[in-house]
Amino acid sequence: MKLKRFLTVAIVAVMSLGIFSLNVANAAGTYSISCKNNAYGTQLGDIYTQSAYVYNMANFGALGDTNAATGVSGSQQYIIQGGEAYVGNDCLYAGSADTNGTAVVAGDVARLAINAIVGAVNNRIDMAYAAQNSGASATGISFSTQGDGVSMSANQLGAGIGFWADFGSTDIKNTQAFSDVRIDSMRFNGDATSYSVGVDKVIGKALIGIVVSSLDTDFKTVFNDGTYKQKVDTYGVYLAYKTSILQIDLGYGLGDSDINTTRRDLGNDTVINGKTTADIDYANARMSANYSRGRFSIVPSVSYRNMNMDIKAFTDDRADENQATITGDGLLFTSGDEGNGTTDGLTVTDDAIAARRVESEIMAFGINLSANYGRLIPYLGVQYESESTTSATYKVESGTDTAATENDSDVAASSYNSSIRVGGGINFNLSSSIRGGIRAGRVSARDDWEETYWGGNISVGF
Numbered sequence: 001m002k003l004k005r006f007l008t009v010a011i012v013a014v015m016s017l018g019i020f021s022l023n024v025a026n027a028a029g030t031y032s033i034s035c036k037n038n039a040y041g042t043q044l045g046d047i048y049t050q051s052a053y054v055y056n057m058a059n060f061g062a063l064g065d066t067n068a069a070t071g072v073s074g075s076q077q078y079i080i081q082g083g084e085a086y087v088g089n090d091c092l093y094a095g096s097a098d099t100n101g102t103a104v105v106a107g108d109v110a111r112l113a114i115n116a117i118v119g120a121v122n123n124r125i126d127m128a129y130a131a132q133n134s135g136a137s138a139t140g141i142s143f144s145t146q147g148d149g150v151s152m153s154a155n156q157l158g159a160g161i162g163f164w165a166d167f168g169s170t171d172i173k174n175t176q177a178f179s180d181v182r183i184d185s186m187r188f189n190g191d192a193t194s195y196s197v198g199v200d201k202v203i204g205k206a207l208i209g210i211v212v213s214s215l216d217t218d219f220k221t222v223f224n225d226g227t228y229k230q231k232v233d234t235y236g237v238y239l240a241y242k243t244s245i246l247q248i249d250l251g252y253g254l255g256d257s258d259i260n261t262t263r264r265d266l267g268n269d270t271v272i273n274g275k276t277t278a279d280i281d282y283a284n285a286r287m288s289a290n291y292s293r294g295r296f297s298i299v300p301s302v303s304y305r306n307m308n309m310d311i312k313a314f315t316d317d318r319a320d321e322n323q324a325t326i327t328g329d330g331l332l333f334t335s336g337d338e339g340n341g342t343t344d345g346l347t348v349t350d351d352a353i354a355a356r357r358v359e360s361e362i363m364a365f366g367i368n369l370s371a372n373y374g375r376l377i378p379y380l381g382v383q384y385e386s387e388s389t390t391s392a393t394y395k396v397e398s399g400t401d402t403a404a405t406e407n408d409s410d411v412a413a414s415s416y417n418s419s420i421r422v423g424g425g426i427n428f429n430l431s432s433s434i435r436g437g438i439r440a441g442r443v444s445a446r447d448d449w450e451e452t453y454w455g456g457n458i459s460v461g462f
Helices: 002-020 048-050 103-130 137-138
Strands: 054-055 085-087 149-158 161-174 189-203 206-221 226-242 246-264 269-288 289-294 296-309 313-317 351-353 357-369 376-389 416-427 434-444 448-462
Touching: 103 161, 103 189, 103 206, 103 226, 103 246, 103 269, 103 289, 103 296, 103 357, 103 376, 206 246, 226 269, 269 313, 269 351
Parallel strands: 149 448
Antiparallel strands: 054 085, 149 161, 161 189, 161 448, 189 206, 206 226, 226 246, 246 269, 269 296, 289 296, 296 357, 313 351, 357 376, 376 416, 416 434, 434 448
């Protein structure tokens, strides 16, 4: 028994020695140096991408000149013009991890925003026409492209004028493979909430109105260990016309957006902050037909919606550093001018993020089935959506992931081409003036994507 314990302790000791004998400069954040610190080795070109250790410079000279090796494993002496430099893999493979969230998430935000805005307006149009009819549609059945919220309307307040409001919530997740913040990915998750308010007027078979909408997103950007928050505010107009069978509606709007992002500096683990704005425009159109046979109704539809978002250029702010914040090898940094205009050679360069235009364009084909059982009307809707949403883009890496370990590999940005939306619920008719319903659904068959919604609506007529 004693021999067994002795062998166990010995094995643990040997393993521990093996771990601690590794070159510590290969670990992320070894010296707590920002990835954009002038003392970091990114300016050394090919030497930087091939090595991961500290350059200890004895003298100044031409870039790349070599002195004799010090004899210390994992360390050499180089004569570097301008001062000392750390060469490590902390930031070497920072592709998506060194990318601001606007380059990865903004396209999906445009898609969520146009779905929420158009969905709210479509809900209102359907309820407004339902209030004028009898039978199944009188209970406010909504065949919208985005059944994910709570809505309330007050119809015919006077002279055919109505006021309405809509609230929605959607939970989303990009499920792309993720193993480490330094390995390319675009995984993120969170939720988006929206509300819309509007006023409209019925003119014969036509309905014309104005709408003000707002969407708030709150995402955790796993790919860069940060956050992404965007607020989209829009105002628009809509027009609808309904015959005995066909219904056509159109919409157009403008707006703006505030964007706030954070991500992690892989060198020193500090937070990088970014803030910008964007200009927005959107358009939508829908045509549907209502076929009834007894208590059953079939409503096929085709719709189009598009949003453009012009994101303005901005600066990602990295935290400043001084010699006191650096840990590790004392030969790396010295006081005095290092040739870059600072007293300690620790200048940190902020990131300039270029202006970018993203859009989401969706063509949808759907069909809804419902049955009228008096005060209760269950329904089911299925919709195929073909989309063109701006893809994510990553920064170019200084090295490649396969250089870190043979098992690592780059993950390309998710490609979104189409999806299927399935939802259903039950509408109810409490009285001639109070109607409503509950519903739930999900989006599937969209690459690396999970999206669910739930909600209900209530319509109050006068």
